[in-house]
Amino acid sequence: MGDQARQLAEHDKRPFLLLVMLYFLQGIPIGLTFGTVPFLLKSMVKETTFTQLGLFTMATYPYSLKILWSPIVDSMYNVKIGRRRSWIIPVQLVSGIILWIIGIGVSRNVIFAGVDNSFHPENVSGGVTASKLNITTLTAIFFILITLCATQDIAVDGWALEILSQDSLSYASTAQTIGLNTGYFLSFTIFLTFNSSHFMNKYIRTVPQEFGLISLGGYLQYAGIIYLVITIYVIWCTSERPTDIPVLPTKKSDEKVDDFIDYNVDTNPSHMSLVNVYRSFFEVLKLPSVQSLMGIHFLTKFAFQCNEGATNLKLLERGFKREDLAITVLIDFPFEIIFGYYVAKWSNDSSLSSRPMTRPNALTRALVGETGTLTPWLWGFLGRLTAAFMASILIAQFPTDGLITKKYFVMVILQHLLGSFMTTVQFVGICAFHTRIADPVIGGTYMTLLNTLSNLGGTWPRFFVLSMIDRFTEHHCIHLGRIMSEHSEEQSCIAIEGKWVMTQDGFFITNAFCVTVGCLLYFGFIKKKAQQLQKLPISSWQCH
Template sequence: MNTVPRQLAKHDLRPFILLVVLYFLQGIPVGLAFGTVPFLLKSMAKDTTFTQLGVFTMATYPYSMKILWSPIVDSIYSRKLGRRRSWIIPVQLVSGVMLWIIGIAISRNIIFAGVDDIYYLENSTPSNMNITTLTACFFILITLCATQDIAVDGWALEILSKESLSYASTAQTVGLNTGYFLSFTIFLTFNSGHFMNKYIRSVSQEYGLVSLSGYLKFSGLVYIAVTLYVAFCTSEKPTNAMELPTKKSDERIGDLIDLNFDTNPAHMSLANVYRSFFKILKLPSVQTLMIIHLLTKFAFQCNEGATNLKLLERGFKREDLAITVLIDFPFEIIFGYYVAKWSSDASYNTRQVSRSNILIRSLVGEAGILTPWLWGFLGRLSAAFMANILIAKFPTDGEITQGYFIMVILQHLLGSFMSTVQFVGMCAFQTRIADPAIGGTYLTLLNTLSNLGGTWPRILVLWMIDHFTKYECLVSGKTSNAIIGQASCKAAGGQWTMVRDGYYIANSFCVLVGCALYFGFIKKRAQQLQKLPASSWQCH
């Protein structure tokens, strides 16, 4: 059984840093689409329904469909630029330009009109909430981002030496999380005038530090700058002899070697890559992993997709919510590295679970490479359960006590950290089992299924919240069944009151389904998968 070094090999440091930067770029649009835009939609217009937010989640679907074109990315390329750079360079360049264009469109109120007014005044109401147009713009952006992800995943298997291969998942975790938090938590923090006045400024101002349009334009410039560096300061050097690089060349960022680069055009033809793709799908081990990916994230969808938005709806201040999420950031970065080591085989040579420890064995089974991922599932499930208590205990008078604020921080920290544990643990596992001959396609297939598992239930769960929520119109203190709809209620001088919050029903359902899936299927199958030999995952 292969072991993993305790530290990243010195000659892999610069390629590792390059991977972190490339994944960081990927995290910028991901943070905007998955976090910032839904947050702004709900905080700017509190009457935005969860079903409408579900419509915007369609912008994230390319991450769950990228397997459809990943064989194209793996097989079509310029031999002069290199197999991976042929895609990374143009896709990142177009992404940077598009970020700049969207930024200009927002600043001129062409799309998402009013969002920059919120930045200046924080009391105005958006004048044009065309969610369809906004969804279309981010759908294109995420499609480009997903394409870049395919190429970078493949390059990660090739520019790191075999002894440091497990750290590819660490680079992905650090880079993606940094980009995600920069575009979501950190952006919202500095976008809020209330936060800046409360925690940063000595003299209050009526605006934040960064507008959404300004951030998008700046991000576009960063994209372009990094792309120019990749274009002019790095290279791929395929070799027929498949020679190992010398230590001297290994240490130079401009001499990155594509160790798994197949120079035979017949082997890398589009038809052969698709053929290999279907061979992968026929493997029993991959089919089991596919089912796990598609089912495993259902349990967390209500918590991770609606809890923060529900807090905002109840009256939790935006700047205070930014603080709670901001605290997660250092934990994500620092512990992501150690989770990768935890997932390594070497760790388990010295950390075997005692057979006498019945409790631990009943929860996660025998120790193996997927043990951190199993613990992460239980942790996220616990965070989802705590979310119901968090919303139920929200102060009726709207005054946030210190105890409640700490409770919010702990719930966020548990869910976020355990999500990282699962992400890094699964990435480490998939990096080990992927066939390097079609590494980009193989990893993209598995990552796509993982993303799809978190995408397909989101719109359903958000719809469930609205469906099970019940309102009544109170006119002169009495319920009026004749009046239907918030607008009609206000027109009649009534008060539109929630009598049943569908959030509790949707979240409880998700948690119960998660418990049944984990103890009835997921744990047992994960135990079986981590014991399979490498040949069970090979398609040749």
């Protein structure tokens, strides 16, 4: 199996590309919700607090709650359409329509009023202000969109276990990485770049204009069309099970039980009623191995929350142009795609029991332990921890005069490259591990459970961490060289023609706390537990 696992099988290339397209669709609303909207809120509505941004992050919660309805997606379907297509088709159609409607609402200043003023001067009635913006409404709208996206993810994760053969199963995580990252960067980095009038006037246009190439409302409508086009393709050009996937051999007597997963199992059995799927779901949760993995997922992403949730926004706050920041992230994109493939091979090669492994040196053993399936994931954790530490240096070294030098710009790029690459390493590594241990009998539910646990680790602390930044940030009113303690509000300070000055940035305290906790958790719990989990036999992850 060693040589076969390193290459994508020829008969799996078309299903692989289909998975890339479906995960690409997921990346579009994810990029908008996780990246673009918070970016626009902080750059265009200066008085937006990190606590308000934390409130908007609640729109991402469906990705951490989808396990509640994943058994429904796994067990209720139309036989003629297919188990997975029964959900993918209608959910994507509705998502496309909603994106189109949201786009019209943004263009007409009904939703996110003022964000597209430069594109529609007839609608201008002042800039984007906190008084015009209803964070709660904006959060609710994107909460609905992400709920649909999460439902599609349940079906696609389950489908990935069924349309790829065993030889290429590990490349499901590669398809997810390529598709999600492409959709994410299109909706975040590429959109912000071409939405910027500064970027267009500096690099593209010969005659300056006050607006960029594409508005948020226009992009949302285009995204809706993309959803509908790909969904039509799924309707007319795909089937539930590709006919060219070869039948896998049954288990031979000399094969080790621990290393065998029977992918010929019927993943569409008649007894998989809704009740049985929920029962299986709770049986999975009772497994000691799953409970240990749950503990790791619940704690592992706390260390990175301040860096990944606030560093870019802090750069914007201090005067870094959003289009220049978008360019730094744009540079990450080819690295994400190229390295995503090799990280998948790395994770796969680490799991091949028949392949002799070189014994790691003393330093490697001290950092990540013995070589195994989770070795790339452990290296990714240390890399993200390093990127988080570098974030504090990056913000502290921001030029006081606001002039961004080439040296500082390179520092920003390197910090982003390290963080994004190591995030990819962890993402692909843990997805490959999930794919390896998931029981295909309840494939969609099992994969959704594992992915939900992973998402939850990055969701639950975000609001609290962003709120900590505001809590530990202190301002004073300076008037005629003196601190005016009686003027403790910005508006009061401005009223006396004072200067509202930040005397303590809560970012540094919060990030230091997150990194410290991350180091203690990693060397005290995470590394040891990951070593134990990667050595468990496959039977430890199955409840049938």
